[in-house]
Amino acid sequence: MVGTKRKRRESFGAIRKRESGRHQASYVGPDGERHNAPQTFDTMTDARGWLAIQQGRILQGTWSEMDTAKAESAQRGRGMLFAEYAEQWIATRTNRHGDHLRPRTASEYRRLVAGPLKPFAESRLTAITTEGVRGWYSALLAAGTKTQAARAYELLKSILTTAVADGRLKVNPCQIRGAASASTGKKVVPPTASELQAILDNITPRYRAAVILAAWAGVRYGELTELRVKDLERAGDVYMVNVARAVTHVTGQGFVLGETKSEAGVRTIVLPPHVTDIVATHLTEYVSRFPDSLLFPAADGVTHLSQTSFYKHWDRARKAAKRPDMPWHALRHYGATRAALAGATLKELQTRLGHSTVAAAMRYQHTAGRDEELARRMSDLA
Known part of the structure; x- marks a missing residue:
């Protein structure tokens, strides 16, 4: 009679094998909440290694609920498209007085997202690169839309700055000096x-x-x-x-x-x-x-x-x-x-x-x- 192989119980945390064949690790932290690893693992050994690191942080007193939440948020954001995140940003954005965007401002931002920022719409946040932003901005300038390019770039930079703060990006790919302040140079001449x-x-x-x-x-x-x-x-x-x-x-x-x-x-x-x-x-x-x-x-x-x-x-x-x-x-x-x-x-x-x-x-x-x-x-x- 062949004995039934019993599933090993982890000394810390839990690991389950998903239908995809990859392994998902999780544990209950000092805050009493269950935390999932920000990614799945190829092997059981990799998953156990991640759990060991988390257990070590708890024992050393260096574990942080905020760090864990940030990592989880970043993982959830990996699959988020720019257009989706931009809409969330516009809907929840507040000014220095704590007020939401005015209707005209929100409408203008949505116009920019649907217009000059459309090339990024179906891109994952993490797929937007410095090179990609530079190429996009250069194309707008070549099309002769200098002022609109500046406005669109400024909005893109603001949205991705928030994405960095949310832990969805490590760095902001908008690194073009002076791009947000560019203008056509046309001056308004008042009447005589x-x-x-x-x-x-x-x-x-x-x-x-x-x-x-x-x-x-x-x-x-x-x-x-x-x-x-x-x-x-x-x-x-x-x-x-x-x-x-x-x-x-x-x-x-x-x-x-x-x-x-x-x-x-x-x-x-x-x-x-x-x-x-x-x-x-x-x-x-x-x-x-x-x-x-x-x-x-x-x-x-x-x-x-x-x-x-x-x-x-x-x-x-x-x-x-x-x-x-x-x-x-x-x-x-x-x-x-x-x-x-x-x-x-x-x-x-x-x-x-x-x-x-x-x-x-x-x-x-x-x-x-x-x-x-x-x-x-x-x-x-x-």
Whole structure:
């Protein structure tokens, strides 16, 4: 009679043979939880060797629950595709205040993942290499999409930095110096005073006040199209603009009402007296007097004005001013320049434009005409 061979019981931990023929090892740690090896083993001897190492760490007092969890997480992440991990990252990402990404930001990140980052979509995280990233980035530059390449690279680097922190990668393969800060080098040139007047003369009348608020108050488009009657306050011969909200259009969601771009975006801006009549005319002729009425609604008079609809009017006006190259955002630069020429300090510019830092305000302080004014002041001193 042939005896039945009994399965050997491990002195520490447990080993089981899987259907694949490979061996899986596990043990109960000092925390009372069962921990699996981050990989399976070819032989029983290899599995026992791994268990012996873990037992030795426990006996020496060097065992760490965090190290074990990190190893397990890394193993689980080996099979995770970049697109899957990127979606998890976007869904759970928080800013320095602990808030989730704003809808517009999350939508833009998903656009980048589905667009320029698509070559990595079906790649395992561990399969993304430094060489692969360099080749991908070089191809984007060759296609002439320098600014988008920088944005996509910055997002890729941020996602993979988190993957390193999660233990899914050992090192971040994004190692290209300066890639995240690359730009086309195109500068926004604000309109001259005569160009601005040409725009005002040719824009659809109900949008003249919109041009004024963008040029002299420096409001962003999302802030402008959420302004309501109650947000304008007259004080003597000037109007004050109270910016407290902004609206964005998110693909698949429509218009999303929310906060301004930053906390500094909540501000009150005093308009110069010479534009008072234009604003007063707009309030009288083009909007309802109800406090919650939008200052610049869509054609139905109720919903928010989309950029696509508005740009039909804007494009005609900028072409009439012989500035077909000028983006709407250039009017914000115009307001910053005029405030600087009027003697505004960087701190005052920062407050007026709603920037969180002085450095951001400096980017809008164009110096056109400033040299001449300074030269005249120097002459006055002489």
